[in-house]
Amino acid sequence: MNFVKLYYDISKEIEIYELRLVDLEAELKQARKLCFDGRLPSSPLPVHVPLNKALEQYDNVVAKIRETSDHLTQKKLIRQRIEANIRDFQGIEYQVAYMRDILGKPLGQIADELGYSYNWIMKISSRVKRQKEGRNDLQKK
Structure with a gap:
């Protein structure tokens, strides 16, 4: 990401x-x-x-x-x-990252717009953050 x-x-x-x-x-x-x-x-x-x-x-x-x-x-x-x-970009991870990080939308609104449950969007959002943090850690080394 x-x-x-x-x-x-x-x-x-x-x-x-x-x-x-x-x-x-x-x-x-x-x-x-x-x-x-x-x-x-x-x-x-x-x-x-x-x-x-x-x-x-x-x-x-x-x-x-x-x-x-x-x-x-x-x-x-x-x-x-x-x-x-x-x-x-295709895939829900990209859509969630785009809507959250670039458009600044809250997770509840993202869930409503994409037609998924709030809990599912929360899981995807945290997965995306972990991936992003993992890449940042690798870049620092």
């Missing part, structure tokens, strides 16, 4: 890129302000910045935003493809 770890890793990367975009948007605001004011906002004394330097800084931030957005789009596409592939 290594796919769950891959899915979480991609999701974390997406979250990081989204945070980076928020940070870059703040940088872009500062760069815009620098273009119009011509002064550094962090400096206590008025320091004049030439327009060409201010525009250069602005362009650099815009380039970083484009690059980060491209990476974010790529990661989201990969996550969608992983989700699609996981949904196509």
